[in-house]
Amino acid sequence: MMYDVCIVGTGAGASGVAHKLVEAGMNVVMLERGGFYKEEDFSKDELAYCKREIVTPSFKDSYHTIETQESGKWVKSSTRDTERTYFNGNIVGGSSNFMSGYFHRMKPKDFKLASTYGAIDGANVVDWVSDYKEFEPYFEEVERLVGVSGEVTHFEHHEPRSTKNFPYPALDEHPISAKIDDACKKLGFTPYKTPRAILSKAKGKRDNCYYSNYCGSYGCSSGAKGSARASLLQPMLGKKNFSIITHAFVKKLVEKEGKVVEALYVDTKTKEDKRIKAKLFIVAGQAVESSRLLLNSKSKSFPNGLSNNAGQVGKNLLFSAGGVGSGQFDEDSMALNKLMVEGLFVNRSLCDWYFYEEDGKEVKGGIVDFLFQHANPMTQATKQRFDNGKLLWGKELQDKIYHKLNKTKQLNFEVFNDWLPTDNCFVSVDDKYKDAYGVPVANIRIGAHKRDLEVGEYLAKKAEDVLKKMGATEVKSSISPAPPPNLQAGGCRFGDDPKTSVLNKHCQAHEVSNLFVTDGSFMPTGGSVTYTWTIYANSFRVGDYIVKNKNIWI
Amino acid sequence: MKKITRRVFIASSVLAGTALVLLPQEAKSNIKIDLFKTLTAVQEVLFPKGLVAPSAIEFGATAYLANVATHSSFLDSDLVYLQSGAEKLMTEYPDFLSQSPKEQDETLRAFIKNHEMGENWISFILYFTLEALLANPIYGGNKNESGWKWLNHNAGVPQPKVPYAQNLQGEVI
Numbered sequence: 001m002m003y004d005v006c007i008v009g010t011g012a013g014a015s016g017v018a019h020k021l022v023e024a025g026m027n028v029v030m031l032e033r034g035g036f037y038k039e040e041d042f043s044k045d046e047l048a049y050c051k052r053e054i055v056t057p058s059f060k061d062s063y064h065t066i067e068t069q070e071s072g073k074w075v076k077s078s079t080r081d082t083e084r085t086y087f088n089g090n091i092v093g094g095s096s097n098f099m100s101g102y103f104h105r106m107k108p109k110d111f112k113l114a115s116t117y118g119a120i121d122g123a124n125v126v127d128w129v130s131d132y133k134e135f136e137p138y139f140e141e142v143e144r145l146v147g148v149s150g151e152v153t154h155f156e157h158h159e160p161r162s163t164k165n166f167p168y169p170a171l172d173e174h175p176i177s178a179k180i181d182d183a184c185k186k187l188g189f190t191p192y193k194t195p196r197a198i199l200s201k202a203k204g205k206r207d208n209c210y211y212s213n214y215c216g217s218y219g220c221s222s223g224a225k226g227s228a229r230a231s232l233l234q235p236m237l238g239k240k241n242f243s244i245i246t247h248a249f250v251k252k253l254v255e256k257e258g259k260v261v262e263a264l265y266v267d268t269k270t271k272e273d274k275r276i277k278a279k280l281f282i283v284a285g286q287a288v289e290s291s292r293l294l295l296n297s298k299s300k301s302f303p304n305g306l307s308n309n310a311g312q313v314g315k316n317l318l319f320s321a322g323g324v325g326s327g328q329f330d331e332d333s334m335a336l337n338k339l340m341v342e343g344l345f346v347n348r349s350l351c352d353w354y355f356y357e358e359d360g361k362e363v364k365g366g367i368v369d370f371l372f373q374h375a376n377p378m379t380q381a382t383k384q385r386f387d388n389g390k391l392l393w394g395k396e397l398q399d400k401i402y403h404k405l406n407k408t409k410q411l412n413f414e415v416f417n418d419w420l421p422t423d424n425c426f427v428s429v430d431d432k433y434k435d436a437y438g439v440p441v442a443n444i445r446i447g448a449h450k451r452d453l454e455v456g457e458y459l460a461k462k463a464e465d466v467l468k469k470m471g472a473t474e475v476k477s478s479i480s481p482a483p484p485p486n487l488q489a490g491g492c493r494f495g496d497d498p499k500t501s502v503l504n505k506h507c508q509a510h511e512v513s514n515l516f517v518t519d520g521s522f523m524p525t526g527g528s529v530t531y532t533w534t535i536y537a538n539s540f541r542v543g544d545y546i547v548k549n550k551n552i553w554i
Numbered sequence: 555m556k557k558i559t560r561r562v563f564i565a566s567s568v569l570a571g572t573a574l575v576l577l578p579q580e581a582k583s584n585i586k587i588d589l590f591k592t593l594t595a596v597q598e599v600l601f602p603k604g605l606v607a608p609s610a611i612e613f614g615a616t617a618y619l620a621n622v623a624t625h626s627s628f629l630d631s632d633l634v635y636l637q638s639g640a641e642k643l644m645t646e647y648p649d650f651l652s653q654s655p656k657e658q659d660e661t662l663r664a665f666i667k668n669h670e671m672g673e674n675w676i677s678f679i680l681y682f683t684l685e686a687l688l689a690n691p692i693y694g695g696n697k698n699e700s701g702w703k704w705l706n707h708n709a710g711v712p713q714p715k716v717p718y719a720q721n722l723q724g725e726v727i
Contacts, residue, residue: 035721044710047689048719052627055719060626091721214710221712342708377688377707382681391666391677393600394659398607401684405705 003029004554005546006263006278008250008293011094012535013519014284015228019145019236020543026554027241029276030233031248031265033057033285034090037097038234042219046376049098050217056087061268062435064288067445069424074445078433086288086444086485092244093229094286095486099532100216101197101225102369103148105139106527106534107159107354108132109364113418113525117364123420123449124316126524129496129505130541136162138537143167146226146536147203150195150347157354168200171209174344176411176470179334180370181348183469189462192349194369197226197532206230211343213375228536248274251439253281253297253306259514260306266437280546280553284519284539287317287488291427291521292442294492294502305429307509312502314427317444318490318526319483321452322366322415325460326373327472330408334471339409346370346411350462354528365455366417366528368463373410380405411472413463415456415479417528420449427491448481489520489531506545507538514553518542590616592640595651597683599658600676608700610683618686618695625718632678639675692717 004026007014014030021028034055048054063079064086079085089095109116111128119125140162142148149168152161170193184191198215202208206223215225223230236242250265251273260281266273283290291314295305305313329339353365373380384400385392392400419425424447429440456479467475495501498510507522509515518539520531527534546553594616603609610616622628643650646668647661666672686695688702692714696702702709 037719037721041719041721043712043714043719045690045692045714045717045719046710047622047685047693048714048717051685052625052718054627058626212710213708218710375710377702377705378685381684381688385677385680385684391673391680393662393676393680394602395604397680398601398604402607402705405707 001277003027003276003278005029005280005282006031006276007282007284008253008263009094009284009286009290009519010092010228010233010244011089011284011286011519012096012228012532013286013539014282015093015232016536016539017282017284017516017518017543017546018242019232020540020547022236022239022242024547024550025241026547026550028243029278030244031250031263031276032090032092032244032246033249033268034092034246036092036244036246037219037229039221039223039230042221044212044214044218046214046378049219050374050376050379053085055089055091055098056085057090059083059085060436062087062441064441065430065433065443067443069447076443084485086442086488088286088486088488091229092233092246093227096227096532097219097225097229098217098486099197099225099227099530100371101532102349102530103150103195103197103533104349104351104367104529105159106132106135106529107157109355110525110527111135113364117362120420120449120451123422123451125420126493126495126500128524129494132159135534135537135541136160138540139533141540142533142536146197146231147199147206147224148195148197148226148533149200151193153190153193155190155192155351157351166195168203171196171198171200171345171347172211174341174346174372175338176329176334176372176409177346177348179470180346180466183466184350187465187469189350189466190352192351194347194349196345196347199224199226204235211345213343216371216374245276249437250285250293251296251437253283253293253515255297255299255302255306255512258301258512260512280514280516282516282518283521284517286519287491287521288427288442288444290517290519291317291491292429292440294517295427295429296440302511307502307511307515309511310499310502312493312500314491315423316421316490316493316524317425317427318419318421318488318520318523319425319446319485320487320526320530321417321419321448322456323460323477323479324412324414325463325467325475325477326410326412327464327467327470327475328408328410329470329472332471333473336407340406342375346372350459350466353459353462356458363455364418364528366415366459368459369414369416370463370466371412371414373412377405411467411470413460413467413477415459415463415477416530417452417455417459418525419483420452421490421493421525422447422449446481446483448483453479453481487530489523489526489535492517492521493524494522495524507542516542516546588644589637589640590620591651592644593619593636593679595658596640596643596662596676596679599655599662600680601683601687602655607704608687608697610686612697613687613700614695614697615683615686618689618693619682621694622682622685627718635675635678639671639678642669642671690714
């Protein structure tokens with residue numbers, strides 16, 4: 001069978017474009033490495049979802065090699081040894097199933113960092129070949145289709161909006177949010193009400209949020225969370241021109257005469273090799289795996305990987321820079337009956353320093369999101385085993401656990417600032433390291449630019465000020481060059497010059513006309529926000545372009 | 555969000571984690587029963603019965619460990635590690651099982667002092683003991699939700715019907 005379009009992946013970047021193409025009547029098949037979990041399959045099983053990484057490939061099946069710098073040398077390790085996976089949510093809907101859904105839009109200047117702020121030594125910052133004006137209608141479309149709830153809070157750097165309000169009202173807030181507002185006012189900061197990709201009101205077959213108290217890292221049992229699966233894919237099930245094949249790990253895209261003609265995949269349940277033919281191919285397997293697939297798709301015309309004759313595939317990989325911090329609250333800082341309320345959201349961010357002044361010059365900053373430590377009791381209890389490095393047990397430990405879980409709450413913050421693109425952060429493949437299917441695994445070199453840490457420290461200090469003003473104790477933070485493995489972008493940046501970019505402004509490969517990449521890979525810089533909203537918006541944008549020009553391929 | 559995996563937690567002490575991958579892959583022991591008997595005794599010292607807190611035996615700490623150790627997410631090397639520590643403890647302190655709780659506590663503290671692997675091994679067992687205290691009872695620990703009850707913990711809804719998030723849906727659509 002010949003499909004119109006074959007999409008590799010089913011996450012946010014895959015599903016936005018799928019939605020547009022299926023609506024336009026094109027015959028679309030999606031290939032998903034993992035299984036299909038629906039609302040009724042998800043539960044609040046901390047062991048499975050948070051401690052055993054059950055929805056990522058086992059290390060026996062696949063892994064990554066990681067290169068980090070030690071004493072000036074690049075040292076390679078395997079995630080099989082470190083057990084720190086760089087896969088994220090390998091089921092239909094991808095990692096969007098497990099996000100917390102803190103949704104911030106990129107700002108207009110994020111699209112023009114190089115021309116606004118000039119070059120930074122050691123970083124490959126370039127302007128986007130698009131702008132906020134082109135993206136705005138798609139950010140808005142995400143608000144409606146995926147579902148974003150919130151209340152517009154104005155602050156100095158707020159981006160322009162084409163609509164006044166979010167389509168869904170803000171979610172219910174925990175009493176501590178008012179305390180954050182109070183502290184911010186005293187400090188002269190703007191408490192920003194964080195928009196969330198979580199429905200406060202039902203939408204179609206999706207129920208509203210039921211404040212389960214277990215959100216981030218868990219699949220959503222009501223469909224309120226704006227996963228690609230719940231918001232875009234499930235509504236298309238049953239359409240004749242749409243199908244999803246699960247347990248399909250794509251090993252290679254086969255090229256003939258400058259075009260992709262088929263995808264070779266293995267059915268991970270039967271171990272059988274299979275193939276799909278289509279007129280147009282779209283890759284969206286999350287940044288690291290998308291670059292890996294192109295690099296492993298070698299042919300006579302593309303000896304270094306598909307669309308990689310300029311050697312750009314895998315380059316300028318991005319994570320999110322920043323780190324985390326926390327403060328402790330107990331009955332001295334807030335009445336216990338209010339503090340210990342469960343399930344309600346904090347939904348506060350600091351955005352005043354998205355851009356800030358340093359030595360009389362404006363520089364690029366970032367944001368801070370506040371959130372309670374996840375309710376996960378096992379995670380909280382196991383952390384109590386040590387007291388200043390000393391192992392505790394018996395009554396001493398029991399008292400500590402009881403106090404921690406019954407009498408205190410930890411308010412965390414997460415700092416997000418730009419992970420500057422550099423020559424030291426990329427994806428490559430090496431025939432020496434292969435997965436269970438004989439396919440070279442992705443090697444990820446992770447080098448962070450020192451500026452990432454400076455900006456992160458600046459923002460963390462502001463968040464610490466808020467916690468201290470609120471009366472928190474044990475206020476601390478950790479800004480680190482270690483990346484969060486779930487926040488990936490870059491590797492196939494878009495641009496006008498085929499020598500320095502993989503994709504054109506429509507996310508179509510410069511070198512292969514029937515190949516698009518629509519996950520976060522296209523981003524030359526990522527903004528100081530989590531990437532999901534931008535990925536959804538871009539996926540819709542590319543979808544519109546393909547539909548408009550479909551006669552070229554179909 | 556920024557996730558930390560199981561092993562990173564286990565490595566949160568100074569020594570933890572490192573020994574695990576370095577251990578030789580010894581043949582799986584034929585003294586498994588002794589291993590779990592030793593573990594039961596150690597776990598009861600680490601988590602004894604409190605005024606309200608259930609003890610490790612009461613909430614099924616060893617049963618939990620024996621159960622999760624059979625799943626593919628539990629590394630063979632972890633089991634080898636548990637075994638090698640237990641053998642060391644029993645070789646060094648052969649009457650450990652017949653000691654009073656107070657003596658056993660002192661023995662474990664001496665074991666940490668005298669053996670490089672001691673603290674790491676006990677921390678490792680304690681990690682799984684605390685998992686057993688608070689995991690969903692479907693995994694064999696937290697018997698009668700005794701861990702949750704002790705901590706007035708409200709479990710998330712829905713609770714799992716099957717372990718390890720197995721998916722009972724049809725897969726190809």
